Amino acid sequence: MYDNYFRQLTAKMPLTDDERALIQSFLSVKKIRRKQYLLQEGDVCKVVAFVEKGALRSYTVDNEGKEHVLQFALEGWFISDLYSFLTGEVSVYTIEAIDDSELVLINQPAHEELLKRSPSYQAYMLQLITGAYIALQRRVTSTISLSPEERYRDLVALYPNIVQRVPQHMIASYLGLTPETLSRIRRRLADE
Amino acid sequence: MYDNYFRQLTAKMPLTDDERALIQSFLSVKKIRRKQYLLQEGDVCKVVAFVEKGALRSYTVDNEGKEHVLQFALEGWFISDLYSFLTGEVSVYTIEAIDDSELVLINQPAHEELLKRSPSYQAYMLQLITGAYIALQRRVTSTISLSPEERYRDLVALYPNIVQRVPQHMIASYLGLTPETLSRIRRRLADE
DNA sequence: CGTTTGCTTGAATTCTGTCAAAGCAGGTGG
DNA sequence: CCACCTGCTTTGACAGAATTCAAGCAAACG
Incomplete structure (x- = not known):
């Protein structure tokens, strides 16, 4: 179940067996069907999701009811509203499954705990945010200049x-x- | 010279006198005049700049020669191309002073060193990236939905x-x- | 005082959105 | 097996909005 997740993680960050077991004990798995929501606008984003299988997207809805896609996530990608997840503020985004999908989830308390207990996880999260930042920057650049x-x-x-x-x-x-x-x-x- | 910088930093992160001295020893100050560049497209971004006084902007130039502003930075803001700074890849952005400005700079080696030596600095940097990410996300949302x-x-x-x-x-x-x-x-x- | 820089205004053009309709799978039930 | 939805894409006609090009004007600057 966690195969892709740890393949991804260990590729960037060597792990001892103990550390792997520790991290895995904080993760959970979720299956989600096409058109179901992982996050709805107005809720607090409680998880970061790794896509083991399937496809999701995050989007906002403007005041005319139109959807605007912020991000797609296929196998091997993460999706979340990091802003809401990290700050606890409600989200303006909706995250929805495009196909039936399998996710590896980590919730906020588990995330906090792992940050304290696992230096590898900490370093990985920094990479994750940095990666998210870089992806967003590329997105902005393309939007404003092409x-x-x-x-x-x-x-x-x-x-x-x-x-x-x-x-x-x-x-x-x-x-x-x-x-x-x-x-x-x-x-x-x-x-x- | 470093007044605003440390006012900002200590507001988020209490510092001992030793730690403040350590951090300050890795910083430098730079005055830059209107229309001068802090970073030019094609160069690697070597610093993160805190704006003590003045105003800067970062922008890309498209293949028709038109500029597209990514970010402004007034007093109390940071500006950099974090992507280039962190990865060492060349930047597609130019950072230019809009007014005569005074900056507090930290370069890559100093940044690395401080990350190792100062837990406060490390925590601060995580907040900085998170903040940059959130600002970008707001930017994207506004661009795509308004x-x-x-x-x-x-x-x-x-x-x-x-x-x-x-x-x-x-x-x-x-x-x-x-x-x-x-x-x-x-x-x-x-x-x- | 002449030059530069930035902002405004007008008219023509181009592009995108809107609205409406039709085509085209894939899936379902009779 | 076929008829019928349903969701998605394509196409056309038209209106609306932004860009482009050009000119004028005011303030700042050397």
């Missing part, structure tokens, strides 16, 4: 899996476009 | 100082608009 067509090509180049596995209207939302506009962009790109 | 006019009003509400002290075309760039469009939005808002 045209819609370039943003789409960038996404295809960087995450080909996502484009294959995620419905197109969610990709459009991620890119800040309407589904119609994305469809036309794809048409233009195909006509070459 | 209209240009709403983004502008949000910015004015959140950072009134910035709007007063930074040239309008830079604000426009930050919001992802042309200066003309921002000018018209301001006109509309004033006509009420």
